[in-house]
Amino acid sequence: MKRILTVFWSLVAVFVLTGVAVASLRIGLLIPVFGLILFLLGIWLIVLSLKSDVNRVLRRLLILTGASAAGIFVSFILHNLVFGLLIMLFGEGFWERVGIEDEPVFFVLALFVLPIAFIVGVVGSVVLMRRERPRN
Numbered sequence: 001m002k003r004i005l006t007v008f009w010s011l012v013a014v015f016v017l018t019g020v021a022v023a024s025l026r027i028g029l030l031i032p033v034f035g036l037i038l039f040l041l042g043i044w045l046i047v048l049s050l051k052s053d054v055n056r057v058l059r060r061l062l063i064l065t066g067a068s069a070a071g072i073f074v075s076f077i078l079h080n081l082v083f084g085l086l087i088m089l090f091g092e093g094f095w096e097r098v099g100i101e102d103e104p105v106f107f108v109l110a111l112f113v114l115p116i117a118f119i120v121g122v123v124g125s126v127v128l129m130r131r132e133r134p135r136n
Contacts, residue, residue, distance in 0.1 A: 004048045004062065005129075011041040011069055012122055015115075035073040042070030058128040065121030068114045075110035079103050 018034040045066030049059050083103040086094050095101055 007041055007045045014038055035076055038069045039073035042066040061121050061124040065125055068117035071114045072110050075106040079106035
């Protein structure tokens with residue numbers, strides 16, 4: 001459980017740092033690096049959760065936390081790939097012709113849906129971990 005807690009709180013810290021970097025518009029190289037770290041920590045949390053013998057509900061919340069963290073990076077990459085691929089396939093004015101300025105699906109996932117899922121997973125995990133903690 002100690003490794004799960006270390007990865008879990010590291011993931012929360014990197015998520016907060018990523019949010020601060022995005023909010024301060026210090027995009028540059030920080031966002032992809034933080035995104036990659038989120039991805040790796042998320043995958044690691046999923047693996048540790050699947051191997052552990054924690055409560056079934058806590059395991060699901062930890063998996064939700066890890067999957068949403070990893071999904072943010074994947075959605076960020078897919079957003080850019082789909083955006084560029086459709087421009088390559090259908091020409092430079094493709095997005096203006098369809099009446100959309102940007103690829104919306106992966107953008108909404110990366111910016112809204114998955115961060116909300118991450119927060120739900122974190123809050124639920126913290127509540128269950130505090131409840132299951134042995135009291136002295």
